[in-house]
Amino acid sequence: MRADLEIIQEWIPAGSRVLDLGCGNGELLAWLRDNKRVSGYGLEIDQANIAACLSKGVNVIEQDLDKGLGNFASDSFDVVVMTQALQAVHYPDRLLEEMLRVGRTCILTFPNFGHWRCRLYLASRGEMPRSEFLPYTWYNTPNIHFCTFRDFEALCRERRVRVLQRLAVDREHRHGLASRLWPNLLGEIGIYHVSR
Amino acid sequence: MAPLFRLAPPFCESRIVPSVFPEDSVGLVSPQLLHFSEPLALACGRSLADYELVYETYGELNAARSNAVLICHALSGHHHAAGYHSAEDRKPGWWDSCIGPGKPIDTRRFFVVALNNLGGCNGSTGPSSLNPATGKPYGADFPVVTVEDWVNSQARLADALGIQQWAAVVGGSLGGMQALQWTISYPERVRHCMAIATAPKLSAQNIAFNEVARQAILSDPDFHGGHFQEKGVIPKRGLMLARMVGHITYLSDDAMGAKFGRELKTDKLNYDFHNVEFQVESYLRYQGEEFSGRFDANTYLLMTKALDYFDPAAAHGDDLAKTLAAAKANFCLMSFTTDWRFSPARSREIVDALIAAGKNVSYLEIDAPQGHDAFLIPIPRYLQGFSSYMNRIAV
Numbered sequence: 001m002r003a004d005l006e007i008i009q010e011w012i013p014a015g016s017r018v019l020d021l022g023c024g025n026g027e028l029l030a031w032l033r034d035n036k037r038v039s040g041y042g043l044e045i046d047q048a049n050i051a052a053c054l055s056k057g058v059n060v061i062e063q064d065l066d067k068g069l070g071n072f073a074s075d076s077f078d079v080v081v082m083t084q085a086l087q088a089v090h091y092p093d094r095l096l097e098e099m100l101r102v103g104r105t106c107i108l109t110f111p112n113f114g115h116w117r118c119r120l121y122l123a124s125r126g127e128m129p130r131s132e133f134l135p136y137t138w139y140n141t142p143n144i145h146f147c148t149f150r151d152f153e154a155l156c157r158e159r160r161v162r163v164l165q166r167l168a169v170d171r172e173h174r175h176g177l178a179s180r181l182w183p184n185l186l187g188e189i190g191i192y193h194v195s196r
Numbered sequence: 197m198a199p200l201f202r203l204a205p206p207f208c209e210s211r212i213v214p215s216v217f218p219e220d221s222v223g224l225v226s227p228q229l230l231h232f233s234e235p236l237a238l239a240c241g242r243s244l245a246d247y248e249l250v251y252e253t254y255g256e257l258n259a260a261r262s263n264a265v266l267i268c269h270a271l272s273g274h275h276h277a278a279g280y281h282s283a284e285d286r287k288p289g290w291w292d293s294c295i296g297p298g299k300p301i302d303t304r305r306f307f308v309v310a311l312n313n314l315g316g317c318n319g320s321t322g323p324s325s326l327n328p329a330t331g332k333p334y335g336a337d338f339p340v341v342t343v344e345d346w347v348n349s350q351a352r353l354a355d356a357l358g359i360q361q362w363a364a365v366v367g368g369s370l371g372g373m374q375a376l377q378w379t380i381s382y383p384e385r386v387r388h389c390m391a392i393a394t395a396p397k398l399s400a401q402n403i404a405f406n407e408v409a410r411q412a413i414l415s416d417p418d419f420h421g422g423h424f425q426e427k428g429v430i431p432k433r434g435l436m437l438a439r440m441v442g443h444i445t446y447l448s449d450d451a452m453g454a455k456f457g458r459e460l461k462t463d464k465l466n467y468d469f470h471n472v473e474f475q476v477e478s479y480l481r482y483q484g485e486e487f488s489g490r491f492d493a494n495t496y497l498l499m500t501k502a503l504d505y506f507d508p509a510a511a512h513g514d515d516l517a518k519t520l521a522a523a524k525a526n527f528c529l530m531s532f533t534t535d536w537r538f539s540p541a542r543s544r545e546i547v548d549a550l551i552a553a554g555k556n557v558s559y560l561e562i563d564a565p566q567g568h569d570a571f572l573i574p575i576p577r578y579l580q581g582f583s584s585y586m587n588r589i590a591v
Contacts, residue, residue, distance in 0.1 A: 017554075041551060047577055054528075054558055054584035061547060061559045071548045 001031050003173030004083060004109050004191060011107055011165065011193050012038060016078035019103060021065055021095075022085035025049050026058035033058070040077065066090045069098040077103040086110040086152075087143040093155060100161065105195040112168070114148030114184045133171050133188070149184040156194060165193035216283045220296045222254040222303050225279035225289075227319060230356055236314075236349060239342040239505075245328070249353055250319030251275045251311035254295060255303035257359070263591035264359040265301055266350060267291065267310040268367030268374035271442070271499045272491060274318035277310035278303075293574035300582035305591055306363065314349045315341045315498040323494030324425060335494060336422020343370075343506045347377045351385065363589055364388035365525075368571035369538060370499065372529075373506045376546065379523035380508055388589055389525040390582075393535055393571040395542035396516050396549070397507035402537065405445050406500040412437035413493045422494050431493045436484030438496055443483050448534035448567035452476060516549035523550075527557040528585045530578065532570040558585065 001009070005028045012018060014036040020029055023042025026049075032038035041059045044050050053060035063071075065082075066089055080103030086092050087110050099106045111134060112118075121129035128138040136143065147155075149168065156163055168187025169175045183190075217223045233246040252275050257264060267277050269290075278295035280288055295301045295308055312320040315338060323338040330337075354362070365386050367375040372394025379389045395402075413419055416434030420427050447455075456476040465473060472478045512519040527550050531543035540561050550557040560581045564570040570578070 039554070039556075041557075047580070050560060051580050051584040054581060055588055057588050059556050059558050061551075061557070062561045063559075071544065071551075073552060076552070 001027055004169070004189065005031070007167060007169070007173060007191055008081060008083070008107050008109070009036070012036065012079050012081075014038070017076075019043070019072065019077040019080045021069075021080065021082040021099070022088075023049070023053065023058070023060065024083075026053035026056045026060060028081065028083075029053075029058045030056045065095060068094070069102050072102045074101050075104060078105070079103055080106045081108075082106070083109045084111070087145050087147065089145065092145050092147075093159070096155070096161065097159065100194070100196050105164065105193060107191070107193050109189055109191045110147070110152070111143075112149050112184065112187050112190050113146040114150060115188050116185050117188075119185075149187065149190050152190065152192070161194050161196065163192060163194050165191075167191040217280060220298050221288060221292065222279035222296050224283070225252050225254065225276075225281065227252050227275055227281075229319065230353065232349075232352055232356075234352075236345070236352070238339050238345045240340050242339040244314070244321065244339065247314060247321035247349070248319075248325075249311050249314065249321075249349065251309055251353065252277065252279075252289075253310075253357075254278055254308040255306050257307040257357075258591060260591075261359055262361070263305060263307050263363050264354075264357070264361075265306045265308045266354070266362050266365045266378075267295070267301075267308060268346075268350070268365065268371035269310070269313065270367070270369035270371045271496075271503070272487070273371065274316060275310050275312040275320075276318070278308070291572065293572065294579070294582060300579055300586050301366065302583075302586065306586075309353070309357065309359070311350065311353060313341075313346045315495060315502075317492035317495040322492065323422070323498065324492045333423075333425040335425055338494060338498070340498060340501050342502055343373050343377050344381060346374055346502070347381050350374070350378075351382055354385070361385045361387060363591055364390055364586070366390040366392075367394070368392040369394055369568065370503055370506075372538075373503075377506075377508060379525040379527070380519060383522050383524040386523075386525040388585075389523075389527045390530075390585065391527070391543075391546065392530045393532055393538050393543070393568055394529075394546070395538045396509060396546050398504055399542075403504050405441060405537075406504055408441050409438035410497055410500055412441070413497060416493075419493065422497075424493070430488070432488045435488040435491060435493050435496060436481070438493075439484045439487040439491075440480045443480060445537045446568045448536065448565060450534060450565050451567050451569075454565070455479070516545065517552035520549055520553045520555065523553070523555060525555075527555060528559075529557065530560045530562060530571075530581065532562050532564045532566065532568070532578075534565050535568045535570060537568040 018040035020042040023044050029042050043061050043063045080099040089095050118129040168183035169189050171188045227250050229250050231248050235243045235245050237243045276289040277291045278289040297304050312318040315322045323334045327334045365375040365378045372391035375389045375391045378386045413434035416431035418429045419431040459475040461478050509516040509519045529543045531540040547559045562578045564575050
């Protein structure tokens, strides 16, 4: 399984009901179903990903996250997961509120724009950072709302969202001493477990 | 009997049946007829003492009898869903794009059953059949049948074929309603429900279109209160109009625009009302003409009523989630973006109810310009999703 999903699954209780926003090929939901008796649904808009979910027998609903979660009842899921999509939605703050309405807890992962490589790239070249991990140019990127860990936590404080757990990891999803000591500079990906 | 002599190749080519059909076709098929003599109680309060159902099957029923798929047809459909009745057939069955070896409903894996519903006009007992009580055609005396009645009659067909549980019940439009009803009426007998371009009940607009179609038929002087057969006529004009108005609702504005635009059939405008001028008029008249020659007016009335009456949630306080609570099937729903007869929003109502009821459900919203008719068209993305789901079904 993808390394970030390996970490996330530990935060999802066995037998729970999960909504996975931008579920990709359904890997996480299929693993949770087979190993932790988890039931749930994935939301996805990519055709190939939807077909992959169907082939795995994962419940997948074709739904655009930018149109909200209005069709899901409040507190209808134990956990709402969204990996690597927060930076790509039109209204990250509203979606976060929606996730917290629908799920009792939420797990989010997103790239940290405050990582030292981004800072160095921008400071030394004066250009928007590009890397193997985030290869897009500014005009064709799906990532329209980059933030740093500090930015995200400021939003959480402002909206009274509790951060239950936080993990800063590098691109291989290792979490060493360095990213624990100085996450906003040394962590590349943030994995947050939040609730109201 | 052995042939007396054998023609040498080029001459016998056209006689070798398998070679004339495409490789992914179920090939030559023939309808079968089953007689049911146990009375069937209907929602209207009446019952049918005995009746016949015509059906076709494709593929082989496996030893465990676990690979049967039921195809439910829509308003003007029937039992001939795939393959050809003869080597001379111009067109295959109405859902040949989705049924056959290697197609979404893969006949190498599934045993497919397609029937003509009760009240139909393609071989099952319906208004044009002889009423054994009078010795004359039923005509208007044929009872109004509902989606629930159809599902009950389909369950008897399943019994007769030795199928205790369907691997899947599949249908589009009015057929999707039957697939949905199966999971409510016989939760133990359906493992997967595939409902395409359908709705949990008709909207006022839908009913209004049906009413226009019915009035077209009812007001045709040749209708004779539904007993036109005895008079040796058919309400051709009414049926034509009904089909024309229906056809408009099956296509999207864009699809009609792309197909006909404002193109003229004549080279100039005639400034009168007698000539067919626009291509779209010609098309609608052709559709109406063709349809009125092959479809029974009383069946058309029945089918539209079955659509109007379908509302399974009405018996559960209009709570669709509660209505589907007892369902045991896994669900897959698909809709098409330009379908305004059964729009994506209608499918989403069903999806939302299934999620609220905690059922396994997947939903695809296929971007397609063809309107409601899209479910009959081999759109690559549609076939891909359909196949991905069907291939996952264990048999």
